[in-house]
Amino acid sequence: MPRMRRFWDLLTVLTDRTLKARYRGSFLGVYWSLLNPVTMTVVYTAIFGFQFRKYYDGSMLHYALVVFVGLSVFIFFAQSTSQALPSVVVNSGLANKIRLPAVLFPLSTISAYSVQLAIGTLPVFAVISVFETHQPWRLLLLPFPLIGLVLLAAGVSFLVSTAYVFFRDIPHIWELVTFLAWVASPVFYPAEIVSPKILHILYFNPLFPTIESLRQIIVGTQLPDVSLVGASLFNGIVACAIGYAVFGGLRRQFMDLI
């Protein structure tokens, strides 16, 4: 138990440090994190809205909301993982002087972004959902895909931060991977316009169930598909398990390379 307690204390102070470093002196604080998806939503809607609205009940607003939800999820994933990527190496000074569980470094990055997600994005999602669907019971489902998302980001961040210890050219590759994932997520285009053959491949995108189920909960005219929510959680748990296993397996070699 004291070990759990210590881990929690360490995670709290490191998360706090990351959050404060990011929002020092800005009065909007965490709400800055909404600026990026909002701006991009405006741009995408201006450019694609006119053509694509027919896939979204003929409504520009629906298109915009769908884009906003997808963007928020995607930006969370891309930013948190790319920030966690160098975390083990960046904190090598600390790790070489004080005995700390190395997993704290990527984890505290993800938890800082999760705090941001919980107090910045989640309330906005909730408000949109209630106004859009007039079915407040949907809010009960809302946290689950987000938990799946956080777990997925954590698992991936364990993998990429491990990889960075061994290969310092990973950031370039990761940039490419996230860009591919962005194009391969039906965020700013309707899945219907993709040829069915290619669409099968898109289903392998681990972000797909998260984005799709959030979209159904928040904007959908159709009822949310619980199996998609389950798939999102499942993806997160699997990613976390794989990531943690790889991280733990190679952790002993870290100290010789950082």
Place this chain on the structure above:
Amino acid sequence: MSAVHLDGVSLWRRTQEEHTFDLKRRLFALIQMKYQRPPRRRVLDGVSLRVERGEKLGIIGANGSGKSTILKVICGILEPTVGRVETRGAIAPLIELGAGFDPDLPVDENIVLYGVLLGRSRQEMRAKTGEILRFAELEEYRSSPVRVLSSGMAARLGFAIATDTNPDILILDEVLAVGDESFRNKSRRRIEALWRDHVTVLVVSHELQFVRDSCTSAIWMDGGRIRSAGPSAYVVDQYQQSVETSAADRLERAKARLA
């Protein structure tokens, strides 16, 4: 029961210089079947050591002989490749003060951050903040970022946090003397107080006189092995003799070459 017990500890470390941190190059090497196991170097070689409770152990030796590595193994930062490490009680590492500071966070938040990193709880650190600021004589800097402190002030703060604890085992990499003359006296008194307690101290130092006077025992590290162990005066003498002999040898050889 000893405070620290190392049993046949050996440690191989990868040599970083020879590691290619380049994925492309590694992949090509794999394709061309040129992949080799990474080279490793032995930095500790069968070290066995027992430190009793309350003992003050000085660790001496040339640079690169494994002195700091031993401390890291005892702290648990490095895990031995072979052998066992057992420690009893809370370990307080005092290695390079201020390593855990975040320059942009205010002083009081840094106190909590650093204290938690060193193994204490958040609540405890919040309660102690005032006391630590007083000792470091930085009360008026409570909410300024650490960045604005001079290096002397930062060292004072680090010292105040790190020593404000009751560790069972205190680990010092080089003896601490920080700040100006008056603070130096104060910090010396605090170290002496810790010394008088039944704290087990392990200290790496190049100040042989200090090791001889203040430590009860010493080990002399040489090439990752314990070359000599015993009462501090005995080990320091042996070490000094060897250093002098090898210096004299070098002088002789130089003379011979010149002649």
